[in-house]
Amino acid sequence: MSNLQILSIDCGASRVCAALFSTTESNELVLDSFVFESIGDSKGDGNEWIESVEDVLKRAFSGKKEDRRVSLVTPGHLSLTKFIKVPNVEESKRERIVQFEARQNIPYPLEEVVWDYQIVADDGVDYDIALTAIRLDILEELCERTGAIGCEPDCIEPSGIAQVGAFRYNYPEVRGGALLVNIGARSSNLIFLQKDRFYVRNVAFAGNSVTLSIASELGLSFSEAEELKISIFDGSLPLEEESKEKQAADKAMQSFVSRFALEVTRTVATYRRQSGTDLPQKIYVTGGGSLSVQFRRLLEERTKLSVEHYDPLRRVRMSSDVNELTAKAHAHFLGEAVGAAAYHWTSEADRLRLLPPRVISDRIFRKRAPFYLIAVFLLVGALGILILGNKAKYMAYVNKIQGIEDLMLPVDQISRQIRLNLGMIDEAKQQMNAIKGLVETKSNWITFFSDLQDRLVGVEDVWLEKVQVIRGSGPSTLASSFLGGVEATEPEVDSDQSKALRLNLTGRLLDKDNPVSRVSQDSFNRVKKLLVSFEDSQFIVSVENERFDNRQPGILKFDFILVVNPRKPL
Numbered sequence: 001m002s003n004l005q006i007l008s009i010d011c012g013a014s015r016v017c018a019a020l021f022s023t024t025e026s027n028e029l030v031l032d033s034f035v036f037e038s039i040g041d042s043k044g045d046g047n048e049w050i051e052s053v054e055d056v057l058k059r060a061f062s063g064k065k066e067d068r069r070v071s072l073v074t075p076g077h078l079s080l081t082k083f084i085k086v087p088n089v090e091e092s093k094r095e096r097i098v099q100f101e102a103r104q105n106i107p108y109p110l111e112e113v114v115w116d117y118q119i120v121a122d123d124g125v126d127y128d129i130a131l132t133a134i135r136l137d138i139l140e141e142l143c144e145r146t147g148a149i150g151c152e153p154d155c156i157e158p159s160g161i162a163q164v165g166a167f168r169y170n171y172p173e174v175r176g177g178a179l180l181v182n183i184g185a186r187s188s189n190l191i192f193l194q195k196d197r198f199y200v201r202n203v204a205f206a207g208n209s210v211t212l213s214i215a216s217e218l219g220l221s222f223s224e225a226e227e228l229k230i231s232i233f234d235g236s237l238p239l240e241e242e243s244k245e246k247q248a249a250d251k252a253m254q255s256f257v258s259r260f261a262l263e264v265t266r267t268v269a270t271y272r273r274q275s276g277t278d279l280p281q282k283i284y285v286t287g288g289g290s291l292s293v294q295f296r297r298l299l300e301e302r303t304k305l306s307v308e309h310y311d312p313l314r315r316v317r318m319s320s321d322v323n324e325l326t327a328k329a330h331a332h333f334l335g336e337a338v339g340a341a342a343y344h345w346t347s348e349a350d351r352l353r354l355l356p357p358r359v360i361s362d363r364i365f366r367k368r369a370p371f372y373l374i375a376v377f378l379l380v381g382a383l384g385i386l387i388l389g390n391k392a393k394y395m396a397y398v399n400k401i402q403g404i405e406d407l408m409l410p411v412d413q414i415s416r417q418i419r420l421n422l423g424m425i426d427e428a429k430q431q432m433n434a435i436k437g438l439v440e441t442k443s444n445w446i447t448f449f450s451d452l453q454d455r456l457v458g459v460e461d462v463w464l465e466k467v468q469v470i471r472g473s474g475p476s477t478l479a480s481s482f483l484g485g486v487e488a489t490e491p492e493v494d495s496d497q498s499k500a501l502r503l504n505l506t507g508r509l510l511d512k513d514n515p516v517s518r519v520s521q522d523s524f525n526r527v528k529k530l531l532v533s534f535e536d537s538q539f540i541v542s543v544e545n546e547r548f549d550n551r552q553p554g555i556l557k558f559d560f561i562l563v564v565n566p567r568k569p570l
Contacts, residue, residue, distance in 0.1 A: 005032070005068035006344055008337035009057065009151060010159070011142070013049070013075040014185035015039055016056040017330075019337040020068075022319070029169070029341055030317045035060040036330050047141065054145040061151055071340035072146065072153040076202035077187040079158035080106065080133045083199055083274070085126040087525055093532050098129065100528070100546060106133045114139050114156075116352045121197045121275075128197065128275070132158055132352055140356045147359075155343060156354040159336050160189040160200035166339030167193060167284070170314040177280035179268065180310060181299075182335065183207055183289030188260070190267040192280065199271040203263050207289045213252035218245065233292035253294055261302030284310035286332050312338045441569050448539045448570060455537075459530045461510040468504035469570075470561075501564040502544075508557050515554040523556045524548070531560060539568045 010017040019034040039052040082105045086097045098117055099110075106113060115133035122128075134156070143153060159182070167180050180191040188206045192199040207229075215225035231237035232249045239246040268280060283305050289295055290309060300307040312335035318324045327334070456462050509527055511519040527548070534540045542563045549557040564570055 004344075006341045007061075007068050007070045007151065008073070008340040009053075009070065009146070009153075010073040010162070010333070010336040010340070011053045011075065012159075012184065012333075012336075013077060013187070015333065016053050017333045017337055018057065018060055019334060019341070021316075021341045024317075028315070028317055029338065030319050031313070031322050031327060032319045033321060034327065034330070034334065034337070036333055050138070050141050050145060053142070054149070057146060057151055058149050061149060069344060070146075070151050070153045071343055072142065072156045073162045073336040073340050074134060074138075074142075074156065074158050075187070076159045076184065076189050077204060078134060078138060079160075079202075081158060081160060081200050081202065082131045083120065084129050084131055085521065086129055087529060088122065088125055088127055089529075089532065093535075094127070096532070097528055098131070101129075102131060102133070105131060108133070108135070112136055114354050114356050116354055118352055120199075130161070130198075130200070130352075132161065132354065134158070134354055136356060139354065140358060143356060143359045152359075152363075153355065155340075155352070157340065157343065157352050158200075158202075158354075159184075160191055160202060161352060162336040162339035162343070163189060163191055163286075164193065164198045164200070164339065165342040166312050166335045167191070167310070169338065169342040170312060170316075171284075177278050179264065179280040179283045179305075181264065181283055181285045181287075181290075183285065183287035183295075185288065188263075188287070188289075190264060192268065192271045192277075194275075194277050194280075197275065197277070199267075199275070201267045201270075203267075205260065205263060207287075209259075210249075210252045210256050210289070213255060214248050217248040217251065230288075233294065250294070253292065254298060257295060257298040257302060261299060264299075264303055280305065283307045286310040286312060286335050288332065290332055310335070444539070444568060444570050448537075451537055451539065455530060455533055458533075459509070459526055461512060462507060462527075462530070464505055464507040466504070466506040468506075470502040470504060500566065501570060503562040503564065503570075504559070505562060506557075506559045508555050511554050511556060517553055519550045519554065519556040524550075527556060527558050534562055539565055539570065541565045 004023045006021045006023070008019050008021065010019075015036065015038045017034065017036045020032045022030045022032050024030060035056070037056045039049070039056065084101050084105065086094060086101060089097070102110060102115055102117075106115060112135065113133040114136050115131065117129050117131045120128040120130050139156060143156075146152060163180060163182055167174075167178075171178075174193070175195050177192070177194045180189075180193060182189040182191070184206045185208050186206055187202050187204050190201045190203065211222060211226045211229050214220065214229055215222055218225065218228075220228065228237070228245060229249060229252075232239065232246065233253070241247075264283070271277065272279070283299065283303065285296060285299070285307060286309075296307045296309065311331060313327060313331045316338060318327060456464070509519070509523055511523045514520050514523075531543050531546055534543050540562050544561040544563060546560045547558065549559075
């Protein structure tokens with residue numbers, strides 16, 4: 001057996017499942033122990049939910065600060081996962097493009113979330129990317145509370161991504177299209193897998209919908225309806241078909257499956273339209289709702305696809321300390337935990353690393369703290385030895401230095417005069433360099449505009465409406481005859497603005513293929529490539545404040561700022 005231990009903690013909306021795994025020399029997962037506890041649906045988010053997670057982990061792991069890796073899984077309704085395409089460019093440029101896409105697709109300021117991405121597929125032209133974000137305040141609070149009881153996470157990922165890892169570990173032979181359906185309490189994950197690609201969609205429609213329907217039909221509280229639902233569908237409470245409880249449960253299940261089948265159909269159609277893949281060959285179901293044979297039968301009837309119960313422990317070995325029957329009975333809740341454990345064999349480039357920046361910096365400091373402490377002790381010890389052993393020599397040196405300082409007084413006066421003269425020489429050099437710079441910039445403007453025009457011609461069907469110069473002082477005006485009479489003026493700026501020269505460019509791109517509708521993604525990509533190409537210019541060091549407006553049919557309006565290279569002044 002390998003010494004590596006992995007603690008996977010699935011923090012669900014209504015339950016917590018923590019599983020401790022070890023690994024064999026052949027990288028097989030071994031389930032050593034697990035804890036499962038319901039926390040109630042009313043504690044689905046916010047501080048109350050985090051406190052409930054903390055209480056469960058305290059009872060199970062408090063004081064057990066063992067050498068192990070810890071993975072946290074967050075519920076689907078607390079995370080945002082979007083799938084986007086970006087051009088296949090070098091990594092440094094790709095990072096900038098993904099950051100731009102993150103600003104467009106995440107409905108929060110990036111400073112208020114923890115976000116990351118992983119490459120799903122690469123066809124040589126574009127990358128398919130999974131972009132995931134979770135609110136920063138939630139993750140910081142969760143990490144602080146779990147870390148205080150010895151469960152500080154090494155990685156955090158949403159439930160949908162964890163389920164992808166679990167499925168690939170347990171069903172490596174499934175390479176064709178498969179749809180994994182995970183029925184949760186507050187939300188459900190629909191996961192489409194095909195070869196190395198995947199697509200995750202979280203829908204706010206899950207088991208609680210059935211519970212609420214039963215409660216409304218029979219006039220029960222939520223907890224009473226939940227208990228009745230579980231008893232009926234797991235077969236522990238046999239009822240006559242004519243009983244009002246059985247009829248209410250069947251009616252709620254049929255309504256749920258009808259709506260859920262529509263969500264499945266919509267998800268499959270959306271993914272096929274984006275990726276061009278075939279229909280899934282089979283649906284695998286897991287989660288609490290998957291225990292109902294009636295649910296699987298109705299879903300198969302509605303979707304016309306084969307439905308199979310998903311086993312997340314299919315290739316997981318059991319240690320001698322685990323009751324295999326108990327583990328199998330809770331297997332439908334262990335999928336995320338298995339996927340989080342399998343995460344540790346994923347390559348660094350393919351990992352989602354959703355740790356808050358403060359947690360990462362604290363961890364780095366703790367790793368280096370022993371070296372800092374040793375260095376301080378060595379420095380203090382060395383200084384102490386030097387001071388104690390050379391006190392007499394020190395006093396002798398002080399006396400000698402005093403004598404030398406007396407002799408150096410005349411020399412200091414000469415030195416001050418020399419520094420004054422050197423200052424005057426430097427001032428004269430600066431004036432000469434300023435004059436030289438003015439001479440050089442006369443030709444730089446012409447070369448820059450020629451370079452700018454070449455880049456616009458390369459993109460095609462694009463023109464500029466305004467070029468505005470932003471300097472650290474005073475207004476200036478550029479010739480407006482270039483580029484079809486584009487006006488280029490420099491506004492007054494405050495004295496505390498940056499001294500670097502900036503150019504504010506505004507223009508439009510014509511989408512000839514979509515003249516009466518909103519511009520296509522291809523038009524966005526063309527403008528993005530144009531912006532990225534400016535960084536190759538000898539006159540530009542960076543591009544800032546990119547903004548786009550696609551409200552006018554067939555036209556993509558853009559606005560951005562070029563930061564001019566100080567070594568090639570304009």
